[in-house]
Amino acid sequence: MTRPMVAIRNVAKTFGTFQALDGVSMDVMPGEVTCLIGASGSGKTTLLRCVNQLNTIDSGAIWLDGELLGKAKRGDRLHRLTERAVSRQRLATGMVFQRFNLFPHMTALQNIVEGPVQVQRRPGREVRAEAMALLERVGLADKAGNYPSELSGGQQQRVAIARALAMRPKLMLFDEPTSALDPELVGEVLAVMRGLAETGMTMMVVTHELGFAREVADTVVYMDAGRIVEAGAPREVLAAPKEERTRTFLSKVLK
DSSP, X not given: OOOOSEEEEXXXXXXXXXXXXXXXXXXXXXTOEEEXXXXXXXXXXXXXXXXXXXXOOSEEEEEETTEESSEEEETTEEEEOOHHHHXXXXXXXXXXXXXOOOOTTSOHHHHHHHHHHHTSOOOHHHHHHHHHHHHHHTTOGGGTTOOGGGSOHHXXXXXXXXXXXXXXXXXXXXESTTTTSOHHHHHHHHHHHHHHHHTTOEEEEEOXXXXXXXXXXXXXXXXXTTEEEEEEOHHHHTTSOOSHHHHHHHHHHTO
């Protein structure tokens, strides 16, 4: 059997007295798209941030492509990795946030080139050629020399996706990538994500775009109060949910 690209087992995370994640377990198989849905505060973004190690889990474990994240076994005990080792592991994931987080003083091309050259120490000429190909892929080859202030929100988000892909990640994480966009710009970003899914990229997507989840996701996961309430194929979770909490949530968002 193929091993999961992401294996999450009994993960818990608290912030003070708030239980953000409460015993979450799930798998994401290679090449699959998993969409996380649920109300604000249900734990979706926290789960993504734990996979990317931006948040440290309190208990449980997460593996990425068979590698335990954040810890290493020495003898019979697990020890927390150094920040440098965590940073190395983090390179295997690309994360796209609600806000685009582009460097305002760099052009679109420079934003994409920066990470592979400075962090991965890859040759500049090779990276620039790859960055131009990525801009072409997201439909922005003609915007390579533009600064973020000269781009629309949708264009900035597409540059952010290209920037994440330039690091050659095994896994792409999207945290509500269209929520900060004007409605007319949402489609262009979802089209890029749809194309990415078609290439076989493994993706975890926090989204309120249920149409996208219905069309693209292999698995839809509904979360509430830090727990997975229901998970399955879109035709099951979105069209014929088994759980009352799922039905209640969908009845509100599909009005």
